[in-house]
Amino acid sequence: MAEARGKTLAMGQEEFRAGRPTVDAPFGNTLKELGLERSEIVGLTADLGKYTDIHPFRDAFPDRFFNVGMAEQNLIAVAAGLARTGHVPFATTYGVFATRRAYDFIAIACAHSRVNVKIVAGLPGLTNGYGGTHQAIEDYALMRMIPGLVVIDPCDATEIAQATRVMADYDGPVYMRLLRGSVPIVLDPVEYTFAIGTARQVRTGRDVGIISTGFMTERALDASAILATHGIAVGVLHSPSIKPFDDDAVAEFAASVDRVVVAENHVSSGGLASLVAETLFNRRIDKPLLRIGLPDRYIECGSVPTLQRRYGLTPEPIANAILDFCGGQGMSSVRLAVS
Amino acid sequence: MAPRNLPADQPPVSFLKTKARNMRRHMLSMASGLGQGYIGQGLGIADVLAALYFHEMRYDPDDVTWPGRDRFLLSTGHYSIALWAAFAECGILAVEELATYGLDDSRLEMSTLDTTPGVEVIGGSLGHGLGQGVGMALGLRRSEFGPRVFVELSDGEMQEGSTWEAAMSASHFRLDNLVALIDCNGIQADGAVVLHMEPVANKWRAFGWDTVEIDGNDMDQVVNALHGARSRNGKPKAIVLRTLPGKGVPTLEQREKAHFVRVEPGEWDDLAMELEMSDG
Structure with missing residues (x-):
């Protein structure tokens, strides 16, 4: 059927x-x-x-x-x-x-x-x-x-x-x-304070650092929990301020992790991934970079869950992409079931 | 703060004509210094600006940010030459500063920026003025002063769709403190108007505006139209101005209808003489 x-x-x-x-x-x-x-x-x-x-x-x-x-x-x-x-x-x-x-x-x-x-x-x-x-x-x-x-x-x-x-x-x-x-509600209203121009670390971990914005921070946190079960420690830096951009926080965070991932609900060029790449280049931080985001084309009609899964914006595809990204560490054979 | 001009004041039309002629002198002087410019449009709109700045508008030239002032928005930023002439004549700017028009680092740009004192909005991206005027008229309606908003726009600007978005909303919001002054001089960047737009007045009427159509270079008609636009009857006001580019300088009136007039260096003295001989 x-x-x-x-x-x-x-x-x-x-x-x-x-x-x-x-x-x-x-x-x-x-x-x-x-x-x-x-x-x-x-x-x-x-x-x-x-x-x-x-x-x-x-x-x-x-x-x-x-x-x-x-x-x-x-x-x-x-x-x-x-x-x-x-x-x-x-x-x-x-x-x-x-x-x-x-x-x-x-x-x-x-x-x-x-x-x-x-x-x-x-x-x-x-x-x-x-x-x-x-x-x-x-x-x-x-x-x-x-x-x-x-x-x-x-x-x-x-x-x-x-x-x-x-x-x-x-x-x-x-x-x-x-x-x-x-x-x-993802961020604790008591703990968290939004400020223009400020990125905040919302999870610590040094194997992989995800820099995310918008609701992709929620997805990044959920993907990080999955990856933890595979022994990968993932930190998450939430960067809600696209402009002005907190390149100091991004540089410090990127320098503290082995691999950098950008996760955004946006095309992967011109937005957060480009900002992160510019920052890494300007600060001479040489880290592998994985960009998770939308492709350079218009997207079809459909149900939101189907489309978000298809385009990799949900926790399991994010976790899988990061597992592949960490393949050099011997984890490329691990695959998660994607419903 | 005591405004210098109040609508109740009734200067004689001859006084306003003198002011318009003085402004035209300033404009010729500015354009001859630069050797070129939007002199045609400036000369054409001089009578309306004289009537606004020396009769109809409530403002204080010594305090151009006075909250109770009436607002004038020059949507066609490239008419700046006329605005600087009006500002010099009414005392917002010193006459001597006019010599810097269009020169590097001058405040008197060839297209208006709002960094110059007395300029309410950035002009020049055409189709921007009327919508901002709608927002100002909505905002000022909430204030205790009850100032009015005058927006100059051009016939070419009626080709921008945003002009009609704004026109529709002004009548919907019953903005009777908003006056559109539509300068129909028959020219645009590519020459004579490139798109058929008549009947202009009926278009504004159809959008719910109280509309009159006048000779924009006849001071009696200009003053009467502005008086008629004072009515607080729940409708925005449109004054369709038929103006003559180059008005007051016969050689420029007759020159090929050009958006950007070019004048030979030796011609300026003759043009200034023509202005003195004419009735404009």
């Missing part, structure tokens, strides 16, 4: 959460708290309020929320105008539309003058099944080329809540990738 085929869904990566607790709409609920504290905070969307988790803010402050319709250039332009009158606008859409449609507006209307606009971009990388039109697989490569723009890719509900507050306090333009809906 044929195996059941996955159904294409806009979202759905619940099965990879390893039983972690979740928080509903951590971005929108934090923004609503901020809205109560600060009257200058306003919200905007381009017809994706529900789908970018900004609805708690919209419902609490209807007179401070502006839906401009399906018009992403205008979304960013209007946000820039609001910022220039002393407001702190949070503008939401999907990453594909923010970056591909509104690039010139982010560059000139926002970043050129460090205008205080916060862009919150849903469906980062391979987190939906709608193919190239909706999968922002190259967004932070595009965004990190813009001078003066802060670019962040949070891991979980803890970090989204913290980053939303940090963005509101930071005076300047920011692009944040958004995980929406029920978002797992």
